[in-house]
Amino acid sequence: MEKVKLFATWSSPFVKRIVWALKLKNIECEIIYEDLANKSPELLKYNPIHKKVPVLVHNEIAVCESLVILEYIDETWNDVYPLLPEDPLERANERFWAKFGDEQVLPSFFGYVMKQGKDQEEAKETMSAHLKRVEQLLSEKKFFSGDRLGFLDLAFGWLAENSRPLEVITGLKLVDEDSLPNIYTWKDKFLSIPSIQECWPDQETLIAKYQKMKESESK
Ligand SMILES: N[C@@H](CCC(=O)N[C@@H](CS)C(=O)NCC(=O)O)C(=O)O
Structure with a gap:
């Protein structure tokens, strides 16, 4: 069973592109809303370098940086609504x-x-x-x-x-x-x-x- 989690805030422009991609591809995901003034130990563990949202955690492995996450989502779930062109x-x-x-x-x-x-x-x-x-x-x-x-x-x-x-x-x-x-x-x-x-x-x-x-x- 695939487990996908997204560390997020409701208004981040970087988070929103991930939320839209997950929706377009019908990927079920647990969204964990962070208080950026008081970041959770999980966020710091999964994104120790930048300590920022979004972080996508897929089967316990973290992917950071929203454009990298977008590409990861597209490559992993490519059969539904491909985002990047083939060429x-x-x-x-x-x-x-x-x-x-x-x-x-x-x-x-x-x-x-x-x-x-x-x-x-x-x-x-x-x-x-x-x-x-x-x-x-x-x-x-x-x-x-x-x-x-x-x-x-x-x-x-x-x-x-x-x-x-x-x-x-x-x-x-x-x-x-x-x-x-x-x-x-x-x-x-x-x-x-x-x-x-x-x-x-x-x-x-x-x-x-x-x-x-x-x-x-x-x-
Ligand atoms: N380049 C990063 C930028 C992410 C970013 O700036 N996230 C902000 C929220 S909009 C954040 O987590 N800020 C927390 C901080 O700077 O401590 C990406 O594309 O994921």
Whole structure:
């Protein structure tokens, strides 16, 4: 009997991509919610290097780092809803952009919204340049991975999930229909997938969380 556990928090953008993949592939999983201010001994045991969520534990063996976990899930349960393309070059390309998303786009996005005044103005240029690249990558495609939602869509899911709540608390236009029409349209398509919808966080709770975060950043 397979035993799958996921160490998680409800709002982590890194955790959500794993939750969506498990749902798309119908994998039964026990979710253990962590208090990151008081991490459990299990989390520290399973992820002693980074001490972060998500951690996937499959038959007592831990896999850490969300993009690594996504690939592990895809390779282990490949018969249901494959996420990465079969072609090695296309796979490499998706991995490249997923890494770029996590290392450049995501930090610049959250960095911009959490900053104030002049610092925020300075951060805007970097974030806009990164989002333009994502816009071009999406091009006229329905999903990042083509006609069907795949690995890269899950990797960029944080953008669909967080842009509206962050627009509400900051009053900024982050994913604007006129300047980023491909991303704007993709967000709706992403959300229209039932497995994604079922695991969509409550937007009001997300707004309250980011509101608190922004207040503490400005102190
Ligand atoms: N690169 C990691 C990032 C994971 C990460 O930053 N997780 C945050 C929650 S969103 C965390 O566990 N933070 C706890 C800490 O920094 O102590 C991944 O992709 O899994």
